[in-house]
Amino acid sequence: MENTDDDSWHPLVEGDESRHDPMDRAAARDQRRFLTIALIGLAVLIALPFVVGDYYVSLFSEILIFGILVSGVNLLLGYTGLVSLGHASFMGLGAYVTAIAASLLGYPVWLSMLASILISLLIAYGVGLLSVRTKGVQFLLITLAFGQMFHAIAEKTRFTGGDDGMTNIPRIDLGFIGLDADQDRVFYFFVLVCFVVAMLILRRVVESPFGRVLVGIRENEKRMLAMGYTTFPYKALAFGISGMLAGLAGSLWVQHGFFVNPHIMTWELSGEALLMVIIGGSQSFFGPVLGAAFYVLAKDLLSEITEAYLMFFGLIFVLVVAFFQGGLAGFASRFAERFLNRKSDGGEDKP
Amino acid sequence: MTFFLFNLLNGLQLSMLIFLMAIGLTVIFGLMDILNLAHGAFYMAGAYFGYVVFQATGSFWIALAIAPLLPLVLGFLLQYFVLQPLIDRGRSAHLDMALLTFGLLFFTIGLIDLVFFETLGLTFMSIDKPAGLGSYVNIGTFYPSYRLFIIAVGLLVALIVWLLLERTVVGAVVRAGVDDREMVRAMGVNVYVVFASVFALGCGLAGLAGVIAGAELSINITMGVQILIPTLVVVVLGGLGSVKGCFFGSLIVGMTETLSQAYVPALALFATYLILAAMLVFRPQGFFGRTPKSV
Amino acid sequence: MSQLSVSDISKSFGALKVIDKFDLDLAVGERHAVIGPNGAGKTTLFNMISGWIPPDTGRIEVEGLDITGRSPQAVTQAGLARSFQKNTLFDGLTVAESLRLAVQAHSPVRFNFLQPARKFGGLQQRAHEIARQMELETVFDRDVNTLSYGQKRQLEVGIALACSPKILLLDEPAAGTSPAERATLVRLLTTLPDDVTLLLVEHDMDVVFGVCERITVLNYGRVVASGTPDEIRRDPEVRAAYLGESAGHAGEAGKA
Numbered sequence: 001m002e003n004t005d006d007d008s009w010h011p012l013v014e015g016d017e018s019r020h021d022p023m024d025r026a027a028a029r030d031q032r033r034f035l036t037i038a039l040i041g042l043a044v045l046i047a048l049p050f051v052v053g054d055y056y057v058s059l060f061s062e063i064l065i066f067g068i069l070v071s072g073v074n075l076l077l078g079y080t081g082l083v084s085l086g087h088a089s090f091m092g093l094g095a096y097v098t099a100i101a102a103s104l105l106g107y108p109v110w111l112s113m114l115a116s117i118l119i120s121l122l123i124a125y126g127v128g129l130l131s132v133r134t135k136g137v138q139f140l141l142i143t144l145a146f147g148q149m150f151h152a153i154a155e156k157t158r159f160t161g162g163d164d165g166m167t168n169i170p171r172i173d174l175g176f177i178g179l180d181a182d183q184d185r186v187f188y189f190f191v192l193v194c195f196v197v198a199m200l201i202l203r204r205v206v207e208s209p210f211g212r213v214l215v216g217i218r219e220n221e222k223r224m225l226a227m228g229y230t231t232f233p234y235k236a237l238a239f240g241i242s243g244m245l246a247g248l249a250g251s252l253w254v255q256h257g258f259f260v261n262p263h264i265m266t267w268e269l270s271g272e273a274l275l276m277v278i279i280g281g282s283q284s285f286f287g288p289v290l291g292a293a294f295y296v297l298a299k300d301l302l303s304e305i306t307e308a309y310l311m312f313f314g315l316i317f318v319l320v321v322a323f324f325q326g327g328l329a330g331f332a333s334r335f336a337e338r339f340l341n342r343k344s345d346g347g348e349d350k351p
Numbered sequence: 352m353t354f355f356l357f358n359l360l361n362g363l364q365l366s367m368l369i370f371l372m373a374i375g376l377t378v379i380f381g382l383m384d385i386l387n388l389a390h391g392a393f394y395m396a397g398a399y400f401g402y403v404v405f406q407a408t409g410s411f412w413i414a415l416a417i418a419p420l421l422p423l424v425l426g427f428l429l430q431y432f433v434l435q436p437l438i439d440r441g442r443s444a445h446l447d448m449a450l451l452t453f454g455l456l457f458f459t460i461g462l463i464d465l466v467f468f469e470t471l472g473l474t475f476m477s478i479d480k481p482a483g484l485g486s487y488v489n490i491g492t493f494y495p496s497y498r499l500f501i502i503a504v505g506l507l508v509a510l511i512v513w514l515l516l517e518r519t520v521v522g523a524v525v526r527a528g529v530d531d532r533e534m535v536r537a538m539g540v541n542v543y544v545v546f547a548s549v550f551a552l553g554c555g556l557a558g559l560a561g562v563i564a565g566a567e568l569s570i571n572i573t574m575g576v577q578i579l580i581p582t583l584v585v586v587v588l589g590g591l592g593s594v595k596g597c598f599f600g601s602l603i604v605g606m607t608e609t610l611s612q613a614y615v616p617a618l619a620l621f622a623t624y625l626i627l628a629a630m631l632v633f634r635p636q637g638f639f640g641r642t643p644k645s646v
Numbered sequence: 647m648s649q650l651s652v653s654d655i656s657k658s659f660g661a662l663k664v665i666d667k668f669d670l671d672l673a674v675g676e677r678h679a680v681i682g683p684n685g686a687g688k689t690t691l692f693n694m695i696s697g698w699i700p701p702d703t704g705r706i707e708v709e710g711l712d713i714t715g716r717s718p719q720a721v722t723q724a725g726l727a728r729s730f731q732k733n734t735l736f737d738g739l740t741v742a743e744s745l746r747l748a749v750q751a752h753s754p755v756r757f758n759f760l761q762p763a764r765k766f767g768g769l770q771q772r773a774h775e776i777a778r779q780m781e782l783e784t785v786f787d788r789d790v791n792t793l794s795y796g797q798k799r800q801l802e803v804g805i806a807l808a809c810s811p812k813i814l815l816l817d818e819p820a821a822g823t824s825p826a827e828r829a830t831l832v833r834l835l836t837t838l839p840d841d842v843t844l845l846l847v848e849h850d851m852d853v854v855f856g857v858c859e860r861i862t863v864l865n866y867g868r869v870v871a872s873g874t875p876d877e878i879r880r881d882p883e884v885r886a887a888y889l890g891e892s893a894g895h896a897g898e899a900g901k902a
Contacts, residue, residue: 209763
C-alpha cells in the first residue's frame with residue numbers, strides 16, 4: 001500500500017496549504033468549525049470535575065469511554081456506510097487483553113493497554129479482511145456472527161473465569177507524576193487524555209485522502225471501482241482502525257470498573273453503540289460522542305424511575321432513524337446556525 | 352442409537368421452530384428489501400399474548416388460535432402505515448429499515464419488561480401444554496409428544512407456505528416480486544396491500560412460533576433475541592429471499608445447535624457461527640441465494 | 647502500436663451470443679464510435695473492455711498490456727476510464743469532492759491515512775481544471791444532487807476524464823439529454839485533449855457524427871460495417887439495420 005510520508009516527489013502532491021486556490025473553502029470552513037467545537041468541548045470537559053460531584057465524574061469517564069467506542073463505530077457507519085453489529089466484541093477483546101496482561105501476567109498497565117490497542121487492531125483488521133467482502137445486510141450479519149463467536153470464546157475460557165469474568169484489575173500507575181489513578185477524578189483526566197488522542201487520530205484519518213475514499217465508498221462504491229480504487233483494503237483498514245478504538249475503549253473500561261466479564265461482548269452492547277451513534281448523529285464527527293453522553297446520562301436518570309429504559313431508547317432511535325437523520329448533532333448545528341445567523345449552507349458538517 | 356434418535360428429533364424440533372421464524376423474515380426481505388429485525392419482537396408478542404389468553408381461558412388451543420392474530424395485525428399496521436410510507440419518502444436504503452426495526456425490537460423488549468416485570472412482577476412464565484400432548488410416546492425411545500407436535504406444525508406450515516407460494520395467484524405475485532419487484536408494480540396489483548399482507552403473515556407465523564415455544568421453553572424477556580440470532584443465521588445461510596434455502600438452512604442450524612450440544616459441547620456455542628462465517632467468506636449470496644443481478 | 651487493441655472477443659449469455667468475434671484497433675487520439683440498434687451488444691462490449699464482464703474468448707490490450715479479464719479497477723489503473731449510461735455519481739458529495747476523488751485515485755497519496763487531504767493542493771487544482779474543461783466551474787462547490795440533468799451528464803464524463811486516462815470510454819453520454827444539452831456535450835467532447843483516445847457508444851447520430859472520425863456498426867453482436875462517417879451513412883446494410891431488421895440479419899443472429 002502506497003502511503004508515504006514523502007509527498008514531494010509527485011507533481012500532483014507538491015504544494016503547500018496556501019496554494020489551494022479559491023476552491024477548498026469547504027474544507028477550511030469545516031476545519032474552523034472542528035476547532036471551535038473541539039476547544040469549547042475540551043474546556044467544558046476539563047472544567048467539569050471541578051464543578052460536579054464524584055458520582056458524575058465517574059459517569060463522565062463512562063461517557064468518554066463510550067465516546068471513543070462509538071466514534072470508532074461511526075468511522076464505519078457514518079463515513080463508510082457499513083453497519084457493524086460486532087464491535088462490542090472488540091471492546092471486550094481490548095478489555096480482556098488488559099485484564100489478562102495486567103492482572104494475570106503482571107505486566108504494567110500502560111504496556112497492557114498498548115497490547116490491547118495493537119491486538120484489537122490486528123484482529124479487527126483480520127475480521128475486516130473476511131467481512132468487508134460482503135455488504136449491507138450480509139455485512140451486518142457476519143459481524144454479528146464474529147461477535148457472537150468471540151463472546152462464546154470468552155464464556156468458555158477457564159483461566160479468565162468463564163462466565164464470571166475477572167475482578168481486581170488494576171488501573172494505570174501514574175505514580176511517576178505523583179498521581180493516583182484509583183481516585184476517580186485523576187482517572188477521569190487520564191481517560192480524557194486518551195479520548196483526546198483518539199479523537200485527534202480519528203480526525204486525521206477522516207480528513208486524509210484515505211478518509212475521503214471511505215466517504216466515496218459510502219456514496220457509490222461502483223463508481224469508486226470504475227475510478228480505479230481497489231476498495232477492499234480501504235474498508236478492511238477502516239474496520240481495523242474502528243476495532244482498535246473499540247479495543248482502547250475496552251482497555252479503559254476494565255480499569256474504570258476494575259472488572260470484566262463476557263457480558264461486555266454481547267451484541268446488545270454493539271446495538272447500543274449503534275443507538276448512540278444514530279441518536280447523536282452519524283453525519284457529524286462529534287455527533288456520536290453527543291449520543292454517548294445522552295445515552296449514559298438519560299439511562300442514569302431513567303434507571304431511577306424504571307429498569308425498562310430500553311423502551312425509551314428504542315423509541316427515540318426509531319424516531320431518529322425515521323425523521324431526524326442528523327440526530328442531536330444535526331439539531332445542534334441547525335440551532336447554532338440560526339443563532340449565529342450565518343448564511344445557510346447546509347447545516348451538518350458532513351463527513 | 353436411541354440417544355441419537357432423541358437428539359435428531361430435538362434438532363428437528365428446534366429447526367421447525369426456527370423455520371417458522373425464518374420463513375417470514377426471508378420472504379419479507381426478498382419481496383420488500385426489509386430486514387425485519389423486529390421479527391423477534393413479534394415472536395415475543397405472540398408468546399406473551401398467548402400467555403395472557405391462556406390465563407384468561409385456560410385453554411392452550413384458544414391461545415394458539417388467537418395469540419398469533421396480535422402480531423399479525425401489528426405487522427400489517429407497521430408495514431402499511433410506518434415502513435412503506437418511509438420507503439416511499441426515500442428511505443428505501445435497506446440498512447435504514449434494519450436499524451429502524453432494530454430500534455423497535457429494543458422498544459418492545461423494554462415495553463414488555465415494563466408491563467410484565469415491573470408492573471405485574473412476572474419473570475419466567477409458561478403456557479401449560481394441552482391435555483394429550485403433555486406426556487411421552489414410545490417411538491423406540493420415550494419422546495415428549497409435545498415436541499413431536501412442534502415438528503408436525505413446522506412441517507405443516509412449510510407445506511402450506513409452499514402450496515401458497517407455488518399454487519396460488521397471490522403466491523405467483525409474491526414469487527414474481529422476489530425475483531423482480533418492478534414487475535409486480537407493473538402488473539397493476541395493489542402492491543402495498545400485498546406487501547403489508549405478506550409482512551403480516553410473516554409476523555403472524557413468528558407469533559405462532561412464540562405461542563408454541565411458550566409451552567415448551569419459558570416465556571421471558573430474552574426469548575426474542577435468543578431466537579432471532581439463529582433465525583438470522585438461517586436467512587443468510589439459505590440466501591436472502593429463498594424459501595427452499597430457508598427450509599434447509601433451518602435444518603442445518605437446528606441440527607448443528609442440537610447435535611453439537613449433545614456430542615461436542617465444547618463447540619456448541621460456536622458451531623453455527625463457524626458455519627455462517629465460512630459460508631459468508633466463500634459463498635456470500637447463500638446456498639440458494641440469487642447471485643447479485645449486476646455489479 | 648495501437649492504443650487499444652481488441653481482438654476476437656466473444657461473449658454468450660446462455661445460448662444467446664451477445665458479442666461474436668469482435669475486433670477493434672484504436673490509434674492514439676482516435677475518436678471512434680460504436681453504434682447499433684438496441685440489443686446489438688454495445689453495452690456488453692463496453693462492460694467487457696472496461697473489466698466489468700470477462701469475455702469468453704479473445705484478448706484486450708492497452709498499449710500492448712494484456713487487460714483481458716482484469717478487474718474494473720485494474721483496467722482503469724492501466725489507463726482506460728469509463729463513464730456510465732445511467733448516472734453513477736456521488737449524490738451526497740459536491741462536484742469538487744467527486745472530481746477530487748477521481749484525481750486522487752491515480753495519485754500516490756490515495757492510501758495516505760494520516761495527513762489531511764487539503765494539504766495536497768495538487769488534487770484540488772487538477773479537479774478544478776477538469777471542472778473548467780467540462781464547464782462545471784460555476785457549480786464546483788455545489789452538491790451533485792442539486793445539478794441539472796445535463797450538468798450531471800457533464801460530470802459523468804468529467805469524472806472519467808479526471809482519471810487521466812489514455813483511453814476514454816463513454817457510454818451514451820448524451821442519453822436523455824435535451825438538444826441544448828447535447829450541443830454542449832458535443833462541444834465539450836470535441837475539445838478533449840488530442841492525446842486522449844475516445845471510444846463512444848451512442849444512439850444520437852448528431853453526437854456521433856459531430857465527434858467521431860471513425861464508426862463501427864454493431865448488430866446482433868457482429869460488426870456489420872466500419873469506416874468514416876460518410877462511408878457509414880452510405881452503407882446499405884447500416885440503413886437496413888436502422889430502418890428495420892431485414893430477414894437476412896435475423897437469420898444470421900439465429901444461426902449465431
